[in-house]
Amino acid sequence: MHLVSRARAQLHGLPQRTARKIRLLPSRLRARLGRGGDDDDSFELHRVTRHGAAIEATLRALGERVADATWSLASVAHAPPALVFTDVGGRSLELRLHADERRAYARTRYFSLVYRGRGELDEPARALLDRVVEAVRGLELRRDAREALRRPALTRVHYYPSLWRAELRPSLVCNHQCGFCNSVDRAGTDNTSQGIDDLLANLELITRLPVLSVAISGGEPTLQRRLPELIERLAACGVSVELQTNGMALAEREYTTRLVRAGLRTALISLHSARPERSDDAITRLPGAWSRTVAGIDEAVRAGLRVELSHVIHRHNADETREYLEFVRRRWGRAALVRLAFVAPTGDARAQAAAFIPRIEEVVPHLVPALAYARRARVRVLMIAYCGIPPCLIQPEHGVSEVARARGDVTFSDDHRKLPACAGCTYERRCPGLWTRYLELHGDPGLRAMT
Ligand SMILES: C[S@@+](CC[C@H](N)C(=O)[O-])C[C@H]1O[C@@H](n2cnc3c(N)ncnc32)[C@H](O)[C@@H]1O
Known part of the structure; x- marks a missing residue:
């Protein structure tokens, strides 16, 4: 199907106002929309980088070399690098090159090769996979070739039409080592981060979208030398720029002033503890980090x-x-708003769920009195919806929930679930429920309808 008509088909079924906003996009950009991400209502826009073009050429040559009378190369993908073959009967077989993956069909020195296809592997399919494995082994002997396969192949922008918002991750490199980080998946592929140079070169991916705000996240974005330039160019297009950071770099007054002059308006700064030793030893695992972050928040x-x-x-x-x-x-005082989240079972937290994800029933007895204190002391607090604890579980302090404060209906994704007890709840059309993965791990924490 032609790309634009596929994008139109993808719009089908979206809330009307979302689809209307996407139709405002120039068709060239709309054609690159790919459904996906954390939220039902989000899209990924991407553009192939120059590394991506090289990866594509390398994979194509490899795929054509191993194809035979039964299997022909149908397409190649960039992130992770992959080859898709089809046979004469229309069956397809995809082989992906991951950095480290337990479910691999075979491992070469530098890659884990994972296949996807329907049904059992028959002899011709197995022979094809073996030829690919051998060809990759030959290729990776050359250092330039194997490194080229691991470079960022796509510049990606996550777009949330209903929020008029885009999110960028210029790099996944970070100087903190939070074990529960939702962005880093140490078991994943190397090929998922973006380069800030590529982002800057493809800025119209963002600026031609109908966006009001752009969040720059990561990884730790302040480690990127060209961050001030990225902020400046986005701000010059009239969007409000938010920086998601661990705040350490902001402790340098000159740097913070530079970012503000570039046009930065909002800083979402991670601070996960009030105890310096606990934070440095058990959470960010970087000595001295807590003091730098607190100084960064001061600045x-x-x-x-x-x-x-x-x-x-x-x-x-x-x-x-x-x-x-x-x-x-x-x-x-009231100069800072606390955005409370409950650890999402994604990224590294998913891999090590038992070590990081407590039962909500254990958390609530500490949380509810703390929220009551915040209300009395007028500390500004928001429990976020998507990665938060549903309002029914934090009664009578549910007023801090984004769910309780939202207006209109919100669309949430398949990775969250509600239970029969949620039926008829006041917040039925605004509450995401809980992560399916959380429910599988710890069961129902007592979800119930609020009326
Ligand atoms: C992955 S961080 C990257 C930005 C920056 N390095 C930082 O430390 O904030 C982006 C945001 O996700 C939050 N976060 C990280 N892991 C999370 C998890 N498992 N569940 C919910 N939020 C998470 C962080 O606190 C931060 O606000």
Whole structure:
């Protein structure tokens, strides 16, 4: 199917206002929309980088070499690099090159090769896979060729039409080592991050979208030398720029001033504990990091940025929410908004769920009194919807939930689930429920309809 008509078909079934916004896109960009991401209502826009073009040429040559009378090369993909073959009967077989993957069909020195296809592998299919494995082994002997296969192949932009918002991850490199990080999947492929140079070269992917705000996340974006330039170019297009950061770099006054002059308006700064040793030893695993982050928040407030603190409740801090909120009040008063999340079972947290994801029933006895304190002391707190705890579980303090504050219906994705007990809830059309993965891990924490 032609790309534009496929994009149109993808629009089918979306809420009307979302589809209308996407139709505003120039057809050249609309054609690159790919459904996916965290949220039903999100799309990925991508453009093949120059590394991607080289990866494609290498894979094509390899695929054509191993094709035979039964299997012909149908297409190649970039991230992860993959070859798709079809046989004379229309069967398809895809072989992906991952960096490290347990379910691999075969391993070469540098790649795990994973196949996808329907049914049992018959002899011709197995022979084809074996030829690909051998060809990859030959290819990776050359250092330039194997490194080329691991470079970022796509510049990706995540687009949330209903929020008029885009998210960028210029790199997944980070100087913190949070074990629960939802962006890093140490078992995943190397080929998923973007380069800031590629982003800057393809900025119209973002600026031609109907967006009002752009979040720059990562990885740690302040490690990118060209970050001020990225902020400046986005701000010059009239979008509001938010930086998601661990805040350490902001401790340098000159740097923060530079970002503000470039046009930065909001900093969402991760601070997961009020206890320096706990934070450095058990959470970010970087000595001295807590003090730098706190100094960075001081500077962000001083510079007049809109400051939000990302506090992810997980196994290593679930007992200290009140202490944390008291600390925030003493240090920054109402200048900082605390965005509370409950650890999402994605990325590394998914891989090590038992170590990081507590039962919600264990968290609530600490959380609800802490929220009551915040209400009395007028600490600004928001429990986020998508990665938060549903309002029914934090009663009577459910007023802090984004779900309770949202207007209109919200579309949520397949990775969340509600239970029969949710039927008829006041928040039925705004609450995402819980991550399916959480329910599989710990079962129902007592979800119930609020009326
Ligand atoms: C992955 S970080 C990257 C940006 C930056 N390096 C930082 O430390 O904030 C982006 C945001 O996701 C949050 N986060 C990380 N892991 C999470 C998880 N498992 N569940 C929910 N939020 C998470 C962080 O606190 C931060 O606000």
